[in-house]
Amino acid sequence: MSAPPRLPGLPVLGSLLDVQRDMIQVFERAARLGDLVELSFPGRRGFLVVHPDQVKQVLVDEHAKFGKNTAGYKALQVALGQGLVTSQGEFWRRQRRIAQPAFHHQRIVGFAGIMAEACEVMLGRWRALPDGAVVDVDAELMAVTLRIVGQALMSVDLSDETGDVAAAMTVVLRGTVHRLLHPLSPPLWVPTPRNRQLNEALARLNHLVRSLITQRRQHGGEHGDLLDMLMTARDEETGEGMTDEQLRDEVLTMVSAGHETTANALTWTLHLLAGAPEAEARLHAEVDEVLGGRVPTLEDLPRLVYTEAVVKESLRIMPPVWMLARSVEAPVTILGHELTGPNTMVFLSPWVTQRDPRFWQDPLRFYPERFLAAEQGPKYAYFPFAGGPRVCIGNAFAMMEAKLLLASMVRGHRLATLPGHPVEPEPTITLRPKYGLKMILSRR
Ligand code: HEM
Numbered sequence: 001m002s003a004p005p006r007l008p009g010l011p012v013l014g015s016l017l018d019v020q021r022d023m024i025q026v027f028e029r030a031a032r033l034g035d036l037v038e039l040s041f042p043g044r045r046g047f048l049v050v051h052p053d054q055v056k057q058v059l060v061d062e063h064a065k066f067g068k069n070t071a072g073y074k075a076l077q078v079a080l081g082q083g084l085v086t087s088q089g090e091f092w093r094r095q096r097r098i099a100q101p102a103f104h105h106q107r108i109v110g111f112a113g114i115m116a117e118a119c120e121v122m123l124g125r126w127r128a129l130p131d132g133a134v135v136d137v138d139a140e141l142m143a144v145t146l147r148i149v150g151q152a153l154m155s156v157d158l159s160d161e162t163g164d165v166a167a168a169m170t171v172v173l174r175g176t177v178h179r180l181l182h183p184l185s186p187p188l189w190v191p192t193p194r195n196r197q198l199n200e201a202l203a204r205l206n207h208l209v210r211s212l213i214t215q216r217r218q219h220g221g222e223h224g225d226l227l228d229m230l231m232t233a234r235d236e237e238t239g240e241g242m243t244d245e246q247l248r249d250e251v252l253t254m255v256s257a258g259h260e261t262t263a264n265a266l267t268w269t270l271h272l273l274a275g276a277p278e279a280e281a282r283l284h285a286e287v288d289e290v291l292g293g294r295v296p297t298l299e300d301l302p303r304l305v306y307t308e309a310v311v312k313e314s315l316r317i318m319p320p321v322w323m324l325a326r327s328v329e330a331p332v333t334i335l336g337h338e339l340t341g342p343n344t345m346v347f348l349s350p351w352v353t354q355r356d357p358r359f360w361q362d363p364l365r366f367y368p369e370r371f372l373a374a375e376q377g378p379k380y381a382y383f384p385f386a387g388g389p390r391v392c393i394g395n396a397f398a399m400m401e402a403k404l405l406l407a408s409m410v411r412g413h414r415l416a417t418l419p420g421h422p423v424e425p426e427p428t429i430t431l432r433p434k435y436g437l438k439m440i441l442s443r444r
Pocket residue numbers: 084085096149253254257258259261262265319320321324383384385386389390391392393394395397398
């Protein structure tokens with residue numbers, strides 16, 4: 001069989017310069033060439049997998065043939081070490097088993113109060129603002145979601161740290177992508193301005209996480225939260241607990257993965273809603289009817305059907321994790337082509353597949369109604385939380401949080417587009433608004 005189509009690139013550098021300029025565009029161009037398209041980078045080959053059936057093959061059916069030995073995860077390890085997102089194999093399996101109970105349905109539903117309360121703190125600030133005030137929606141949401149992760153998973157109040165953590169996270173995510181896209185970046189110990197900035201940000205995050213762990217050690221207490229589970233877990237064979245380094249990696253991973261993605265999802269949701277007046281009106285109508293002006297509770301969730309569709313539609317058009325990479329660890333045949341060899345990767349892109357007109361009618365239209373229909377198309381045409389054994393552990397947590405927060409926000413307020421404010425997605429590890437998102441707040 002002939003080779004799969006290949007995205008034209010430069011000799012040696014392949015698509016490197018193009019992805020440095022505009023990563024998303026490179027993936028969109030590649031997807032136009034077929035369902036399996038080769039991209040080349042210095043020293044490695046990558047294949048974009050577009051069709052839902054092959055997305056499923058990679059994530060679910062033949063997941064064991066794929067790993068996380070990619071430049072991207074290596075760059076991420078500089079920040080997150082060997083936490084749940086970046087670890088692999090038996091070690092990952094054990095850590096996932098330890099963390100899983102913290103995300104059981106029974107536990108997650110217990111977080112509804114924490115979520116609604118954290119949002120009320122933000123809404124209290126909003127209520128004090130005059131109509132027409134401009135708010136930094138992205139910063140506001142980062143603060144709320146960070147507070148929620150702190151309280152729900154570690155029983156701590158991170159409100160005072162929000163500004164610091166958000167700034168450090170931005171530096172870390174941008175720095176990680178920069179190192180990924182510039183393979184010749186000097187090692188972190190070389191004191192370039194960029195490295196210094198990244199090291200400082202990492203030091204701030206490490207300090208925060210270490211003090212969380214120390215506090216828990218000193219004050220102890222049974223919280224039954226994720227931090228307890230991580231700190232009391234014992235190896236079945238050796239009886240040993242996690243080292244401080246492992247604990248740091250897991251806690252930092254959870255704090256990062258657990259707030260940034262959900263904040264981005266809600267930020268994009270508000271932006272998309274502001275451009276879709278019909279969907280916005282229907283959302284307002286549902287929230288008014290279900291809540292009647294109250295703070296939402298767990299019991300309201302099943303009735304917030306359209307609210308859920310709005311969140312899902314936002315995750316379709318603007319998936320916070322817009323691209324996933326996997327290393328090929330054993331020969332695998334995809335669409336008749338055998339992929340094998342060291343330094344071979346596959347890319348899966350929720351951005352690309354979730355905007356594919358073969359699976360989504362009028363794909364660029366923000367139309368939550370499509371998630372109310374009984375017929376939903378191929379399963380893996382939609383995978384904002386990935387799938388298979390490495391599906392997002394916080395999937396249900398994030399969906400509940402997004403629904404509660406969205407309903408809370410639109411209950412009393414409307415957020416409108418600020419004319420002249422540029423809104424452009426920046427594909428760091430997550431998809432963020434490059435210039436933040438400023439919106440005009442008014443009371444409903
Ligand atoms: C809308 C919000 C979220 C989105 C879109 C999202 C998406 C994802 C995706 C696509 C992955 C797979 C990454 C990969 O394979 O490299 C993932 C993994 C992960 N997510 Fe989320 N996530 C969200 C919220 C959360 C929350 C709230 C938490 C924790 C409270 C969380 C914790 C994690 C962890 C620990 C992993 C690694 C799981 C593993 O490999 O075992 N995420 N997430």
